[in-house]
Amino acid sequence: MKYFSEENMILINDLKKIKEDTIKKMSMSEVEEGFRIVVGMATCGITAGAKPVYESLLTLINKLELNNVSVVQVGCIGECALEPIVEVYDAQQNRTTYCKVKENDAERIINHHILAKEVVEDLLISKHRI
Amino acid sequence: MGLLAQVIICGCPRCMEKGSELIRNEFIKQIKKLQLEDEIKVIMSGSLGLCDRGPIVIMYPETTFYVNVNVSDVEEICMEHLLKGNIIERLAIVNFTEEEDIKIKKFKEMNFYVKQERIALRNCGIINPFDINEYIAKDGFFALTKILTEMTPMQVVEEISKSGLRGRGGGGFLTGLKWSLAAKNSSDQKFVICNADEGDPGAFMDRAVLEGDPYSIIEAMAIAGYAIGSSQGYIYVRAEYPLAVERINFAIQEAYKNGVLGSNIFKTDFSFFLETRLGAGAFVCGEETALIASIEGERGMPRNKPPFPAVSGLWKKPTIINNVETLANIPVIINRGAEWFTKIGTEASKGTKVFALGGKIANTGLLEIPMGTTLRDVIYGIGGGIPNGKKFKAVQTGGPSGGCLTANDLDTPIDYDNLIALGSMMGSGGMIVMDEDNCMVDVARFFLEFTVEESCGKCTPCREGTKRMLEILQKITKGEGCLEDLDELEELAYSIKDSALCGLGQTAPNPVLSTLKNFYNEYYSHVVDKKCPAGVCRDLIKYVITDACIGCGKCKRNCPVDAISGNTRQKHIIDQNLCIRCGACKMACSFHAIITE
Numbered sequence: 001m002k003y004f005s006e007e008n009m010i011l012i013n014d015l016k017k018i019k020e021d022t023i024k025k026m027s028m029s030e031v032e033e034g035f036r037i038v039v040g041m042a043t044c045g046i047t048a049g050a051k052p053v054y055e056s057l058l059t060l061i062n063k064l065e066l067n068n069v070s071v072v073q074v075g076c077i078g079e080c081a082l083e084p085i086v087e088v089y090d091a092q093q094n095r096t097t098y099c100k101v102k103e104n105d106a107e108r109i110i111n112h113h114i115l116a117k118e119v120v121e122d123l124l125i126s127k128h129r130i
Numbered sequence: 131m132g133l134l135a136q137v138i139i140c141g142c143p144r145c146m147e148k149g150s151e152l153i154r155n156e157f158i159k160q161i162k163k164l165q166l167e168d169e170i171k172v173i174m175s176g177s178l179g180l181c182d183r184g185p186i187v188i189m190y191p192e193t194t195f196y197v198n199v200n201v202s203d204v205e206e207i208c209m210e211h212l213l214k215g216n217i218i219e220r221l222a223i224v225n226f227t228e229e230e231d232i233k234i235k236k237f238k239e240m241n242f243y244v245k246q247e248r249i250a251l252r253n254c255g256i257i258n259p260f261d262i263n264e265y266i267a268k269d270g271f272f273a274l275t276k277i278l279t280e281m282t283p284m285q286v287v288e289e290i291s292k293s294g295l296r297g298r299g300g301g302g303f304l305t306g307l308k309w310s311l312a313a314k315n316s317s318d319q320k321f322v323i324c325n326a327d328e329g330d331p332g333a334f335m336d337r338a339v340l341e342g343d344p345y346s347i348i349e350a351m352a353i354a355g356y357a358i359g360s361s362q363g364y365i366y367v368r369a370e371y372p373l374a375v376e377r378i379n380f381a382i383q384e385a386y387k388n389g390v391l392g393s394n395i396f397k398t399d400f401s402f403f404l405e406t407r408l409g410a411g412a413f414v415c416g417e418e419t420a421l422i423a424s425i426e427g428e429r430g431m432p433r434n435k436p437p438f439p440a441v442s443g444l445w446k447k448p449t450i451i452n453n454v455e456t457l458a459n460i461p462v463i464i465n466r467g468a469e470w471f472t473k474i475g476t477e478a479s480k481g482t483k484v485f486a487l488g489g490k491i492a493n494t495g496l497l498e499i500p501m502g503t504t505l506r507d508v509i510y511g512i513g514g515g516i517p518n519g520k521k522f523k524a525v526q527t528g529g530p531s532g533g534c535l536t537a538n539d540l541d542t543p544i545d546y547d548n549l550i551a552l553g554s555m556m557g558s559g560g561m562i563v564m565d566e567d568n569c570m571v572d573v574a575r576f577f578l579e580f581t582v583e584e585s586c587g588k589c590t591p592c593r594e595g596t597k598r599m600l601e602i603l604q605k606i607t608k609g610e611g612c613l614e615d616l617d618e619l620e621e622l623a624y625s626i627k628d629s630a631l632c633g634l635g636q637t638a639p640n641p642v643l644s645t646l647k648n649f650y651n652e653y654y655s656h657v658v659d660k661k662c663p664a665g666v667c668r669d670l671i672k673y674v675i676t677d678a679c680i681g682c683g684k685c686k687r688n689c690p691v692d693a694i695s696g697n698t699r700q701k702h703i704i705d706q707n708l709c710i711r712c713g714a715c716k717m718a719c720s721f722h723a724i725i726t727e
Contacts, residue, residue: 009389012275012396015266022267026257040255042341043373044334075342077255078496085255126168 029091031068035114040085042076048083049102056106057086069114082125088113098123135212136190137161141174141519145184149201150174151519153185156204161212170212173510174519183223196221246512247474248498249482250298250335250458254342259377262384265345271390273464274349277356278398286357287313290460293468294480299325299416299453300531300557301633302479302546308450311440312358315448320360322351323444323451325421326367326374329413330529331580333560335484336454338496340367340374343458344381348391348404350457353464355402358450362403366421369408379406413530413584417632418443418451420586431588432632453558455484475501479545483556489526489563492517499544506540509563520565524648528557530577530584531637533644534570553644555637569666570649571656575603577641585635592635595626599642607667611657620646665726668711675702678723685715685724 010018028034039045039054050073057071077085082099086109089095098109101123112118139145139154157172183197187207194217196207203221210216248254257264265271277286291306312320324347328336340347351363367375382404385391393401407425414420415430422444424430443449459481463471475481479501485508488494492514499508505525509515516522524534533554535542542548546556564573578600587593602619605611623639623646630636646653655661662670675685681699686692693709696702704715716724 010271010396012279015271015275018263018266019269019272022263026264026267038255038258042254042338043371046373072258072261074256075254075259076338076496078251078338078498079493080495081493082495087255124168 025070027089027091027093028068028070031091033068034091035069036089037069037071037109038074038087038089039071040075040077040083040087041073044076044080045083045085050084052103053084053086053101053106056103057110060106060110064110064115066110066114069110079125085125097125099125135170137170137172137212138188138190139172139174140184140186141516142184142521145186146519148185150185152201153187153199153204156201157208160205160208164208164213166212173515195223197223246498247482247500249462249474250339250455250484251496251498252343252462253346254338257343259342259344260380260384262345262381262388262390265343269465270345270461271349273461274352274356274390275396276464277353278396278400283313283357283359286353286464289468290357290463293463293471294475294478295456295459295463295471296479296546297453298455298459298483298556298558300528300555302556305452305456308440308452309354309357311438312360312448312450315441317448319362319447320358321444321447321449322354322358322360322363323421323425323449324351324363324365324367324454324457325416325418325451326365326371326378326454327409327416327421328368328371328454328558329411329416329584330531330558330560331577332488332562333486333529333558335486335496335559337371337374338484339454339458340371340378344378345385346458346461347378347454348381348385350452350460351404352391352395352400352402353460354450354452354457356400358448360450361401363405364425364444365404365406366409366415366425367406368411370411375406375408382406412586413580414586414632414634417634420632421451422449429586431586432634434631455559476543476545478547483544483559485559485561487513487561487563489561490516490520490565490568491563501545502543504541504543505535508544508561509540513563516563516565520567522563523566523568524564524570524573526554526562526564526573526577526641527560528555528637528640529560530580531555531634531640532557533640534564534573534648536648553640553647555640567664567666569607569662569664570645570652571603571607571662572664572666574642574645575600575607578603578638581634581638585638589629589631589635591626591629592631592638595622595630596635596638598622599626599639603642606653606656607662608669609656609660609667613657615657616646616653671711671726672706673704673709673711673713673716673724674727675704676723676725677701678721679719680721680723682720684718684720688714688718690714 024030028036039050041050054073061069061071084101086098086101087095108120112120137157139150154172154174161167161170185199187196187199189211210218253268257268287309290309295305296302297305326336355363391402391404409415412430415424417432418439420430420432439449439451472480482498482500484498486496497512522537524536526534535552535554539552549556582596582600585592585596599622602615623643626639627636652663655663665671679701683698686694691708691710693705694702
């Protein structure tokens with residue numbers, strides 16, 4: 001298998017820069033009021049219905065042209081009984097965990113959390129986990 | 131705001147009888163009224179002991195014991211204790227006996243706010259598994275560059291040896307020792323294999339790592355390759371994990387594209403190539419020699435050891451085989467140093483362990499805890515206890531190779547050696563919690579059924595012996611067993627343990643042996659009284675309608691064999707000759723009027 005070409009190759013000295021750049025990108029700290037939304041999409045999350053949630057989040061972001069929000073899929077967070085799980089990080093890395101999120105909850109998360117800056121109380125993990 | 135306090139209410143049958151359920155509901159109501167439901171959690175636990183003075187309520191973290199609590203006391207406890215921090219002398223336990231004193235001390239030492247410590251799962255659920263840059267942002271490939279530029283292969287092996295890391299796949303063999311054996315053998319080619327053939331029922335931690343953090347496995351395997359002098363690795367992953375296969379394959383391609391796999395990685399002299407191999411899901415292929423046979427294209431069957439794979443493995447070349455979770459620890463150990471790693475865990479078991487917690491537990495899921503955490507902390511702390519106020523009976527660790535731990539073992543720190551001493555094993559980390567509704571004979575039968583199904587058939591003890599054991603267990607669960615059967619079961623178990631070819635056969639009798647040891651009375655009830663105390667074994671139970679029946683007829687309508695008769699508004703009766711014991715009537719009844727005997 002020979003996939004790589006010289007110009008793609010990561011060099012040892014590049015790593016630090018890639019790290020710094022990606023941290024900035026991930027934390028959305030360079031955009032005004034940045035948010036990173038992650039959706040748990042390992043086998044457990046997908047089985048519980050994370051895919052439609054992820055897709056409707058993406059659709060909403062595009063529709064509302066929210067350039068300050070990134071939506072990414074991640075692996076399993078470990079709370080398998082509470083999937084699908086959506087976590088919202090603000091630019092200060094404060095983390096809000098929503099669980100048992102359904103497709104139509106995506107709109108509430110965008111409208112309340114991102115736009116109105118209000119937490120969606122009934123989806124909070126503390127309401128579900130013992 | 132985070133969690134500030136916990137109210138723990140005893141959920142043992144005696145306290146339940148005295149109204150602990152009502153007390154719990156009242157606490158929830160009062161706390162809601164005070165709008166403190168995010169800060170204060172109300173938990174119904176298993177027996178807290180001291181139940182002569184029940185219902186018992188414990189306030190955490192101060193560990194105040196309130197005894198003989200009444201529903202009418204709850205408001206006062208909330209207002210005085212939770213809001214103002216005043217202990218209510220009237221209810222607090224003051225004059226306790228020596229025995230009670232010991233119990234209370236135990237509670238004080240146990241920490242309900244157990245912290246998980248994430249090493250293997252550090253990136254799972256945090257980074258995008260498709261984006262190599264996000265892995266780099268979490269210090270990815272820094273360990274690989276560190277060893278390529280600053281360390282000799284021997285130093286890498288030494289660092290891993292010093293860390294005391296042990297194989298997370300079950301056996302607990304020292305990873306550093308494994309690496310050093312392979313490193314010592316000179317050969318034109320050596321191989322690094324990642325064992326992702328996770329077959330234990332109820333275990334899914336390897337899948338979580340492969341799906342959530344695939345690059346960490348790639349990096350760790352390259353590090354292993356450098357350490358032992360190998361340029362070729364294989365990830366053996368089961369085909370039943372399609373998403374894991376997809377993500378690891380994607381990650382491998384990305385790694386090639388970015389030059390972190392292939393020839394001259396990071397423009398150094400080191401080259402490493404990686405491929406996946408799919409297993410067809412045979413349990414035995416998790417055994418290393420069977421796994422090697424499977425990669426070679428042979429039928430997946432174990433062979434005798436020695437020679438060990440570190441001497442003669444894949445295609446007769448020195449080979450190391452490490453489990454996914456073991457590998458996930460490697461980059462962190464290199465980055466942060468062996469010394470940091472040895473500070474976590476116990477004397478002989480360093481680091482953390484990932485467990486898949488399932489069964490009769492409030493919070494099912496994956497958790498990673500430092501070695502040495504007690505079972506109680508896992509089950510009642512992180513796990514949230516047993517749901518529906520049921521009583522904890524046992525926890526099964528190690529899957530079909532492991533055994534059961536009972537309520538007496540709750541305070542044992544979890545590590546490799548303690549679990550083996552208790553007749554179980556760490557295994558790959560499945561932890562199945564069982565409550566009073568689980569029949570332990572049935573549990574043993576379930577695991578043995580699995581082994582019989584999965585036995586490769588190469589050696590007679592496993593092929594024939596486990597089958598015979600299963601037959602005896604089936605006889606017992608049907609109520610046809612006798613006391614001699616129990617002796618025969620034990621004798622067979624020990625001879626299989628002594629004579630089976632591979633680790634799977636040798637450990638197959640463990641579920642039977644450990645249930646026989648810890649729950650002999652249940653076996654006894656099955657063979658002598660012909661009763662299943664937990665009400666699970668179909669042939670030994672009967673469904674009976676009690677006086678609570680109001681004659682609504684719902685059970686009659688739901689019975690598939692028309693075994694229930696009775697007039698409307700009169701108590702119904704089940705014809706035991708017709709009843710097939712499917713339990714549909716019990717499920718249907720809204721008045722809990724149908725019980726099993």
